[in-house]
Amino acid sequence: MRVAVIGGGVVGLSATVALLRQGADVRCYEAGEPMGERSAGDTRIFRLAHVYPDMVELAARSRTVFAEWGERAGGLLIDPVGTVVSGAGAQRWAAAMTVAGAACELVEPGSSLLRLPATTFAGPALVDPSGGVIRVDRLRTFLVAAAGDRLRRARVDAVEETATGVRVRTGTTVDTVDAVLICAGSGTSALAAGAGIDTPAALEHHLRVSFPIRPGAPSPPQCWITEEAPGLLGTYQHLAGPGTWAVGGDIDSSLVRWDGGRPAAEQASLAALTAYTAEHLPFVEPRPIGTVYCTHNPDLGDGLQFVRRGRILAMYGENLMKFAPLLGETLAAACADGSTPANAGPHAGVA
Ligand SMILES: Cc1cc2nc3c(=O)[nH]c(=O)nc-3n(C[C@H](O)[C@H](O)[C@H](O)COP(=O)(O)OP(=O)(O)OC[C@H]3O[C@@H](n4cnc5c(N)ncnc54)[C@H](O)[C@@H]3O)c2cc1C
Structure with a gap:
């Protein structure tokens, strides 16, 4: 064929x-x-955690193929640090995981199961032990x-x-x-x-920014997703390399409109993500050291x-x-x- x-x-x-x-x-x-x-870029978040049970099941099947490919590639394609989803929505994600038969745990901020660059944030927190950092470079x-x-x-x-x-x-x-x-x-x-x-x-602009991690941060930090990030409409974060923390997130859609142009959208995203990092991530230095840009389809x-x-x-x-x-x-x-x-x-x- x-x-x-x-x-x-x-x-x-x-x-x-x-x-x-x-x-x-x-x-x-x-x-x-x-x-x-x-x-583009060197890393992404892997998670079984999704709001829909069918997506949890598909992610579990995908992880199996990732493991097979890792064997063929001669090294892990997912660094198994785990993924955390926090905020009021975490209970819904946990329910979907439970229906799909995936292991997970709901804890409160401060739990010894959490290794995040912030200690104060809205709970509860769902720990997805099968999550981790996809090594896009590999x-x-x-x-x-x-x-x-x-x-x-x-x-x-x-x-x-x-x-x-x-x-x-x-x-x-x-x-x-x-x-x-x-x-x-x-x-x-x-x-x-x-x-x-x-x-x-329809397309929008999107930007992820990397910052240095301060000494003393919990290690290795879990990937983190939360819809309750002050100043943002939600954020996803993860280790993007040794000592480097990637912070992505959605900002007001009027600031990342396609016809507003890429430079303006990148500037607005950089400002919002840096301000959030400075105020809410005590273990991260709010000094941008890298970015990954992409287009995406809003609302999918x-x-x-x-x-x-x-x-x-x-x-x-x-x-x-x-x-x-x-x-x-x-x-x-x-x-x-x-x-x-x-x-x-x-x-x-x-x-
Ligand atoms: C900053 C950022 C963070 C992300 N975080 C995550 C995450 O944590 N977890 C996760 O799972 N996903 C994440 N994603 C999303 C994920 O990376 C993308 O959904 C995925 O990489 C899309 O792959 P693709 O092959 O569909 O598209 P692409 O990688 O864009 O590939 C499409 C290819 O088609 C080529 N092309 C286009 N038109 C033509 C043509 N006419 N002829 C020939 N070639 C053409 C393009 O050059 C391009 O290389 C993130 C994305 C970004 C940018």
């Missing part, structure tokens, strides 16, 4: 590797650097090596289904294949629309969505890094049998 995967981000590369294992004749088209857009090296010469540096301009297959057009070539996967991140909606597939097109939240038209399958969602190994296998299987995987999360059931 000839398959074209469009997009060499973590999802496209994971699908390429799974398709290769399946014996498919696969080519992955990447317009820029592999994992250089939404998959994952990128593994996936690019595993994809090998199947990765092709070219921008796809259009995909069109014909009676005999699907034509994949770049500036210089036209290939005809049996199946196409569109997993091109912010490029998905334009390509999919050209093939008659409707996916969300955690969730996996798949849309098929004939031999073309498009996939989109947010926070996909933690699901990538499982997504790769799911997408490869869907290419082989022509099926459409079930949506998961808040939009499950939405076609």
